[in-house]
Amino acid sequence: xxxxxxxxxxxxxxxxxxxxxxxxxxxxxxxxxxxxxxxxxxxxxxxxxxxxxxxxxxxxxxxxxxxxxxxxxxxxxxxxxxxxxxxxxxxxxxxxxxxxxxxxxxxxxxxxxxxxxxxxxxxxxxxxxxxxxxxxxxxxxxxxxxxxxxxxxxxxxxxxxxxxxxxxxxxxxxxxxxxxxxxxxxxxxxxxxxxxxxxxxxxxxxxxxxxxxxxxxxxxxxxxxxxxxxxxxxxxxxxxxxxxxxxxxxxxxxxxxxxxxxxxxxxxxxxxxxxxxxxxxxxxxxxxxxxxxxxxxxxxxxxxxxxxxxxxxxxxxxxxxxxxxxxxxxxxxxxxxxxxxxxxxxxxxxxxxxxxxxxxxxxxxxxxxx
Amino acid sequence: xxxxxxxxxxxxxxxxxxxxxxxxxxxxxxxxxxxxxxxxxxxxxxxxxxxxxxxxxxxxxxxxxxxxxxxxxxxxxxxxxxxxxxxxxxxxxxxxxxxxxxxxxx
Numbered sequence: 474x475x476x477x478x479x480x481x482x483x484x485x486x487x488x489x490x491x492x493x494x495x496x497x498x499x500x501x502x503x504x505x506x507x508x509x510x511x512x513x514x515x516x517x518x519x520x521x522x523x524x525x526x527x528x529x530x531x532x533x534x535x536x537x538x539x540x541x542x543x544x545x546x547x548x549x550x551x552x553x554x555x556x557x558x559x560x561x562x563x564x565x566x567x568x569x570x571x572x573x574x575x576x577x578x579x580x581x582x583x584x585x586x587x588x589x590x591x592x593x594x595x596x597x598x599x600x601x602x603x604x605x606x607x608x609x610x611x612x613x614x615x616x617x618x619x620x621x622x623x624x625x626x627x628x629x630x631x632x633x634x635x636x637x638x639x640x641x642x643x644x645x646x647x648x649x650x651x652x653x654x655x656x657x658x659x660x661x662x663x664x665x666x667x668x669x670x671x672x673x674x675x676x677x678x679x680x681x682x683x684x685x686x687x688x689x690x691x692x693x694x695x696x697x698x699x700x701x702x703x704x705x706x707x708x709x710x711x712x713x714x715x716x717x718x719x720x721x722x723x724x725x726x727x728x729x730x731x732x733x734x735x736x737x738x739x740x741x742x743x744x745x746x747x748x749x750x751x752x753x754x755x756x757x758x759x760x761x762x763x764x765x766x767x768x769x770x771x772x773x774x775x776x777x778x779x780x781x782x783x784x785x786x787x788x789x790x791x792x793x794x795x796x797x798x799x800x801x802x803x804x805x806x807x808x809x810x811x812x813x814x815x816x817x818x819x820x821x822x823x824x825x826x827x828x829x830x831x832x833x834x835x836x837x838x839x840x841x842x843x
Numbered sequence: 844x845x846x847x848x849x850x851x852x853x854x855x856x857x858x859x860x861x862x863x864x865x866x867x868x869x870x871x872x873x874x875x876x877x878x879x880x881x882x883x884x885x886x887x888x889x890x891x892x893x894x895x896x897x898x899x900x901x902x903x904x905x906x907x908x909x910x911x912x913x914x915x916x917x918x919x920x921x922x923x924x925x926x927x928x929x930x931x932x933x934x935x936x937x938x939x940x941x942x943x944x945x946x947x948x949x
Contacts, residue, residue: 474869476849476888476900485912509847562893590894592859592876612893615847618879619895626860667847670890670898693847696912722905723890723898732879732897 476722480694481517489699490522496706500526502658503705504651504794506644507665508535508822509693515827517695519702527706530658530794533647534665535822536612537564538792538815539747540640542780545570548609548638550775552583557773558601560594561609563587567810567819571781591623591637598627598635607769610637614668617641617758618732621739624760624767636769639759642745644668645676646756651793652684659794661705663691663698666720671736673728677716685714692720739764748816749789788815791824798825805829847892849900850875852885866891 505511511531514520520529533539549570552559559575566576566587579585584604588594591608598606610620620637627635644665651657664677669690677688687708691701701719708715718724738761745757760768785803790796798804798817808814810826817823850866855877857863862877866889873894880896883889888900 474849475851476905477869479909482912489912589873590876592894595859615892615897618897619876619893622861622876622878622895629860667890667892667897670847700908700912719908722901722908729879729897731881 477694480692480696482696486519486522486695486699489696489703493522493527493699493703493706494524496703496710497524497527498710500528501660501706501709502528502530503661503663503702503709504530504532504659505663505691505698505701506532506534506648507663507668507693508532508538508824508827509667510534510663510665510691510698511824512822512827513693513695514698515831517698519695519698522699523702527702529702531791531797531824531827532651532662532794533747533750533792534613534644534668535792535817535824536616536640536642537568537819538788538817538823539642539750540565540568540611540816541746541748542571542782543746543778544638544640546572546778546780547770547775549573549575549578550778551607551638551769551773552578552585553581554605554773556604558584558586558597558604558606559609560586560588560597560606562611564819564822565609565611567813568816569783569813569819571779591619592626595623595626595632595635598632599630602634604634605772606635607773608635608637609640611640613642613644613665614672614736615665615670617736617740618671618729621732621735624739624764625735627767628764636767636772637760638769639740640745641740641758642747643742643756643758644672645680646753647747648680648688649684650750650753650756652680652686654793656795659686661687661689661709663701663705664688666690666692666697666724669718669720669724669728671729671732673726673733674716674718674724675726675728681714681716687714688716690716690718690720690724692723747792749792783814786815788817788825791817798828801825847890847897849888850891851888852877852883852896855885864896866896 594608681688689701689704704717740758741761743759744754746752787801813819817825850868852864854865864875866875876895880899883899889896890898
C-alpha cells in the first residue's frame with residue numbers, strides 16, 4: 474500500500490540500523506513520546522536492531538493511559554445514568570476505573586456506544602432528541618480537532634442534548650515535565666509525528682534550547698522511526714541540541730492552521746492531572762467559556778467519587794520512562810490485557826500492552842500460566 | 844484511537860455541513876471529514892485521525908525521504924572517499940578467512 478510498504482523496506486532498515494551502530498560511541502537514552510510509536514517499535518523489533526548502548530525509553534503519549542482515574546470514574550457514573558447515551562472510542566472500554574470499566578457498565582444496562590468519529594456521536598444526538606448524548610473526548614492534540622469540530626457543529630445546530638466529557642492533554646508540557654524531573658535520564662526526544670501534523674513544531678525550538686535536548690519529529694513506520702533515531706543519535710554524538718523534521722511528507726513547521734484556529738476557539742489551556750504522573754501545569758485543554766455549555770462535567774453533577782488505584786500497578790513509573798513494563802512484578806501475572814490493573818496494559822498504545830501482545834518479553838512458561 | 848493511517852481520497856462531496864470524502868485505506872473505505880484540509884483533491888493521500896483528515900501527504904517530500912534512504916543504502920558505498928572506506932573498515936570486525944590455502948601457509 475502506498476506510503477506504507479515503501480517505509481517498511483527491510484534492506485533499507487538494516488542499512489539505517491548499521492548507520493546508527495557506526496555513529497554510536499557512548500550510551501544514550503532516547504524517548505519516543507507517542508504510544509503509537511512504542512507499539513510500532515516493539516512490533517517491528519526495531520529495538521533489537523539497535524546497539525545495546527542505545528536505549529529507547531517509552532514516553533507518556535498514550536491518552537487512554539494518562540486519563541485520570543477520577544475522570545474515568547466520572548465517565549462510568551455518567552454512562553450508568555438513565556436517559557444517557559454514552560459514546561466513546563473503543564480503546565476506553567476496558568480501561569479500569571476504581572471498581573469497574575465501561576464494558577461492565579454496558580453489561581449492567583448502561584447505554585454505552587463505541588464510535589469511530591466524534592461526528593458519529595453528534596449524529597446520535599440528532600437522531601435521539603429526547604436522550605442526552607455524551608461523548609468521552611480524550612486524546613492528545615491529534616484527536617482534539619475532531620472533538621473540537623463535534624462541539625462546534627453541535628453549537629451551530631443548537632443541539633442541546635449533546636455534551637463532551639473533555640480530557641485533552643498536550644505534548645510540549647509533558648516533555649518539559651520530564652526534562653524538569655530530577656530523576657530524568659532522557660537525552661533526546663522523538664516527537665510524535667501526528668501531533669505535529671496538527672500543531673506543527675514551532676513550539677519545540679525553545680524547549681530544545683532551554684533543556685539542551687535534541688528533538689526529532691518522527692513518523693510511525695519502521696524506516697521513519699529508524700531515521701528519527703539516526704538523526705537524534707547524530708545530534709547527540711555531535712553535541713548538538715536542535716529540532717529536526719524526519720517526517721516532512723506529513724508535518725510542516727506551521728502545522729495545520731485551520732485546525733489550530735478552531736482549537737483556539739473551542740478550547741482553552743488548563744492544568745491537568747495525568748494518571749500515574751500527577752498534575753502538570755498548563756498541560757491540557759478544557760472547553761472555552763463560549764462552548765462551556767457543552768461540558769458534560771458541568772451538565773451532570775456527579776458526586777461521591779472515591780478513587781482507588783491498584784497498589785500493585787506501576788503504570789506511573791512506566792509512563793515516566795523510569796521502568797520498563799517487564800520490571801513491574803505484576804506484569805504478565807496479576808496484570809494482563811484481559812485483567813488489566815492499569816491503563817497501560819489496555820490500550821493499543823499502552824507500553825505494557827505492547828510488551829505483552831508482541832510476546833517477546835514473556836517466557837513460554839509464564840505465558841502458559843497467564 | 845491515535846493510530847493514524849494514510850489513505851487515498853476517492854470522492855469528495857458535501858455533508859455534515861462540511862466537505863466530506865470517501866477515503867480508501869488499502870481496501871477499506873471510510874467517510875472522512877475534510878474541513879481541515881480544504882485544498883486536498885481526489886487521488887491525493889491524507890493522514891486520517893478518528894474520521895478527520897489532518898494532513899495532506901506531500902508526494903515530493905515522501906520521494907525525497909525515500910531517495911535519501913536509497914542513497915544511504917547504496918550510493919554511500921559507491922561514492923565513499925578513500926578515507927571513509929578506511930574508517931568503515933576500521934570500525935567493522937575483521938573478516939574471517941576460511942581459505943584452506945591460507946591455513947596451509949601458516
